[in-house]
Amino acid sequence: MISPAFAAILASGRAQFNARAVEARRSFPALDMQAFGAFLQDGVDPVVQAVAIAAPERAGSFTLAAYDMALELVGHGLAGPAAKMPFLGAVWRELVPRFAPLLAASPVDALGMLSNAAIHLRGVAGARTAQWRDEMAAIAPQVLTLAQLRAVGQVLAWRAGVAHFRLGAIAAADTLPPALALAAFGEQQGDWPSLRAQLLTRPWRGNADGIEFGAFAGLGGEFATPPQVRATADGFIVSAGERFYLLVADAHGAVLHGASDDEYAQASATVPASLRLDGATLHLGARTVALDLPAGDIALAANAHTLAVTSPYTHAIRLLPLP
Incomplete structure (x- = not known):
């Protein structure tokens, strides 16, 4: 059940809210009103309660804005019990109420900013949404x-x-x-x-060990074949199968974007002399790293701050910070 504060606002503006729902059904013919009702209870109600406490005089106008946005989100299938993006519902329920003063002052902008951020973040593979x-x-x-x-x-x-x-x-x-x-x-x-x-x-500030990125596409990973890598100033161009990617990585993670075969051809395949491979042992200046890969076919690529290690025996790319 919804809270008394939310119920009172809905009851006082019943005709207005009903008219908004009817209009939304015209814009979104597949709008599931049962799912919308569930999102009102699960996602919108906690936010309305928070605003009613922080700025009771603005609770009504905020609820109108939240109601309209909820209709649109459910209409697009982004919110509600069967939403394709459950994270957005969690953000409304657990995070959005923390910003009640901002929501009261600028409901559309604040709600839109937090919702769009959640949608974008959820669409980035590897992003740690809960963090x-x-x-x-x-x-x-x-x-x-x-x-x-x-x-x-x-x-x-x-x-x-x-x-x-x-x-x-x-x-x-x-x-x-x-x-x-x-x-x-x-x-x-x-x-x-x-x-x-x-x-x-220092892009790797706070992470001396680096990260490992990538897996076999057949098991839900990124690469159909073991990747080959060349360096650019901003990251690495990756060739895997017939596809090319730009890999950007630092201390906090790695993200893959699309790239072209021309970008791969133009990227650097050279490695600084300070980096040396002795069998499966990597020498990074004074640092030594033992690689858990068969010796002989290990390939290296480096830019100013990162070393990428690949092998025909793995679909993963090992990314190590350079001294």
Whole structure:
């Protein structure tokens, strides 16, 4: 059952809400009103309750905006019990209420920003959605404006594995108060200019071990055949089967984008002299890494900050930070 606060608002504007539902059925003929009712209870009600506590005078106008957005989300199949994206419902239920003051002041913008972020993040393979939701919830009391909400959301999306957000996230953090910028990066001490300089020059800051990315497509992975890799300034161009990809990786994760055979042909196949392979033992300056791969066919590719290791015996790419 829905809360008394939400029920009272719906009852007081019954004709208006019913008219909105009828109009939505024209825009979305397949709109499941039973699913919509379930989302009102599961997703919208917790947010309405939070706004009614934070700004009771705005609860009615907020509910109208939330109701309209819920109709659209359910109409697109993005919300409700059978939604193709359950994460969005969890964000409304568990995260969105934490931003009640912002929702009360700018309901459409704040709801839209959080919903779009959840939809985008869920569409990025490998993104750690639960981490983003939990870290956003933890920092919510410090976020006072829509601009701060947008910037913090981008920073935390990068830290949750959306590697191609790195430079944009650092630029977004520049717009935040220094204390909030530090908090968004999980730093309790220090100063933002120093942290910013480290983040720009050390993509693997905080991760000395690197990551492994990729698996066989037949088992739900990314690559139909063992990948071959060449380096670019921003990442690596990957050839696997008849397809080509841009792989962007850093301390927080890796993301795959489409690329072309021309980009692969133009990418670098050279490796710095400071990197040496002795059988299955890799020498990275003073560091030695024993690879769990058969010796003989191991291939290396490197840019300024990352080494990629591939082999015809695996569909995975080992990504290691360079000194």
